[in-house]
Amino acid sequence: xxxxxxxxxxxxxxxxxxxxxxxxxxxxxxxxxxxxxxxxxxxxxxxxxxxxxxxxxxxxxxxxxxxxxxxxxxxxxxxxxxxxxxxxxxxxxxxxxxxxxxxxxxxxxxxxxxxxxxxxxxxxxxxxxxxxxxxxxxxxxxxxxxxxxxxxxxxxxxxxxxxxxxxxxxxxxxxxxxxxxxxxxxxxxxxxxxxxxxx
Amino acid sequence: xxxxxxxxxxxxxxxxxxxxxxxxxxxxxxxxxxxxxxxxxxxxxxxxxxxxxxxxxxxxxxxxx
Numbered sequence: 001x002x003x004x005x006x007x008x009x010x011x012x013x014x015x016x017x018x019x020x021x022x023x024x025x026x027x028x029x030x031x032x033x034x035x036x037x038x039x040x041x042x043x044x045x046x047x048x049x050x051x052x053x054x055x056x057x058x059x060x061x062x063x064x065x066x067x068x069x070x071x072x073x074x075x076x077x078x079x080x081x082x083x084x085x086x087x088x089x090x091x092x093x094x095x096x097x098x099x100x101x102x103x104x105x106x107x108x109x110x111x112x113x114x115x116x117x118x119x120x121x122x123x124x125x126x127x128x129x130x131x132x133x134x135x136x137x138x139x140x141x142x143x144x145x146x147x148x149x150x151x152x153x154x155x156x157x158x159x160x161x162x163x164x165x166x167x168x169x170x171x172x173x174x175x176x177x178x179x180x181x182x183x184x185x186x187x188x189x190x191x192x193x194x195x196x197x198x199x
Numbered sequence: 200x201x202x203x204x205x206x207x208x209x210x211x212x213x214x215x216x217x218x219x220x221x222x223x224x225x226x227x228x229x230x231x232x233x234x235x236x237x238x239x240x241x242x243x244x245x246x247x248x249x250x251x252x253x254x255x256x257x258x259x260x261x262x263x264x
Contacts, residue, residue: 002218003220004217004220005216005217005219005223016220018223018227022231022234048230051213051223051226052209052226056233086253086254089250110245111238112241112244112253112256113237113241164205168206168209171209171210171213172209173213174210175210175213175217176213176216176217178214178217
């Protein structure tokens with residue numbers, strides 16, 4: 001049987017490749033994050049993990065706004081596991097950014113890049129909340145994680161972000177996943193982001 | 200093969216990769232090479248004041264406030 005770049009098995013996308021050092025960095029971070037929070041990996045890493053060949057230094061992850069005690073536990077364990085926070089060495093100070101719905105970033109100790117950008121979401125952030133609640137499972141070797149629906153990611157990059165890099169990421173996703181994209185899902189996702197398109 | 204634009208190349212490469220997973224090996228090399236280059240740029244900052252230097256750099260570029 002001919003080898004292909006990916007398979008769709010029981011709704012899960014299985015990418016046929018080895019892990020990179022970027023994947024291992026994200027996997028280590030998620031092994032801590034998932035003890036404290038749900039999550040969704042979005043943006044550039046979605047395209048890169050599915051074959052797009054371009055540079056990146058940050059990985060964007062949506063999380064629901066955590067309570068202070070949940071975040072303090074997460075922050076302590078991330079520190080113990082070798083990550084540092086760009087914004088502060090103190091959990092309380094880092095949490096003040098999340099409370100204001102500002103993003104915070106983590107990298108490995110003694111490194112600046114790559115970094116994880118944590119993006120807090122609530123139901124008020126409608127498009128982000130939609131993608132968060134409609135995840136797509138994806139697996140590369142033993143690394144399984146959640147990304148948005150591919151149709152959502154394509155539309156968001158084409159219609160909301162629309163920069164050169166975003167249009168190229170969207171074109172990559174359209175071409176690579178051509179055989180599994182659904183018009184029904186495109187319509188549903190377009191409905192979810194329509195208020196952002198008109199901004 | 201001649202491409203009219205960067206976008207044409209992206210689409211061509213994605214279609215090839217869909218049918219030929221061996222191309223992921225090339226992608227791995229490129230991704231890792233770029234990341235190692237980024238890491239090495241700041242490796243001489245390692246030490247007691249690493250985070251302070253990083254934060255000053257990040258503030259200068261508006262990455263943190």
